[in-house]
Amino acid sequence: MISLRPSGEHAPLRRLAAQYGGGLIALSPWRLRTRDDADTRALLDRALGATRALATSPAAARALHQLRPDWRAPATQRWYAVGAGTAAALAAAGIDPVRWPQRMDSEGLLQLPDLQDLDGEDFALLTAPGGRGLIEPALRARGARVIRADVYERLALAPSRAQAQRLCALDAPTLLALSSGEALQRVLAQLPEAAGAALRRARVSAASARLAQLARELGFAEVAVAAGPQPEQLLAPGLRPAP
CATH class of the missing domain: 3.40.50.10090 (Rossmann fold)
Incomplete structure (x- = not known):
């Protein structure tokens, strides 16, 4: 294999x-590295105040836990993951419940019924630079105010x-x-x-x-x-x- x-x-x-x-x-x-600097931490803190949040990969969930190990999600905050692996990584970081799609990719995530109308909602996106870039513009088109935090990076x-x-x-x-x-x-x-x-x-x-x-x-x-x-x-x- x-x-x-x-x-x-x-x-x-x-x-x-x-x-x-x-x-x-x-x-x-590539190898993955958490971005551990003052600007990333400040942006992450702002993102964690959103009403909804999405981790795009297990690495994003692990970076959140590494940067803010004592943080706990409020009961009113809704969390999403692209797939079961990311949901498991969020659970390991103390975030539960987490919603994820049966089709575990960007398209599947964007088909979730409760992500269709996001007018006026703050939406945290924990991710890395690069990638397909499909999720963020779709969330913005549905009315979300996306707060993007690039909490890790890919090193070639x-x-x-x-x-x-x-x-x-x-x-x-x-x-x-x-x-x-x-x-x-x-x-x-x-x-x-x-x-x-x-x-x-x-x-x-x-x-x-x-x-x-x-x-x-x-x-x-x-x-x-x-x-x-x-x-x-x-x-x-x-x-x-x-x-």
Whole structure:
């Protein structure tokens, strides 16, 4: 299996791949770092006064807990997450209940019934610079006053020579767990030509139809849409437990 998750977030996929008798090649396009400075803390404090709040990733939830470990959400504040993993990270930070969509991506989140009319509401967005940028303009278009706090950042990592060599040496069926289009594009742009061609020979398990279409456009021939972005869901297409 090939994972494009940020550095430090490969462990669940590594454990599951081992259960299926496989290994894991971790191609992290970046590592994540909490922004711990006075300006970020001040903006976070302002955001935490909003009536509604959204953490866009587990890293955003962890950064909130790191920056404000003693903060507790008021009972009247509504919290949202893009998926179950982020909701679990918020719960670990003491924030519960948290609403998240069955379709665990930006589009699924924006389909939640109670996010359709936000006229005049302050809405905290805990996130990082970059990404697709779909959520913030949609919330503003629905009337929300978005208070954005970039509480962590992505620091670019280039694939190593050893990782490229491992890709070129692959001679067994390989599955690419795809949950980020930006990560895939970044990795392909940095790999040597032979390693990029080897990566494109992998079967793709995409977390959404949008990501599946992107994979096809980038030259992947065998693409399946998984039930969601969780490790168990991404591993499901075409794999069977090892005897």
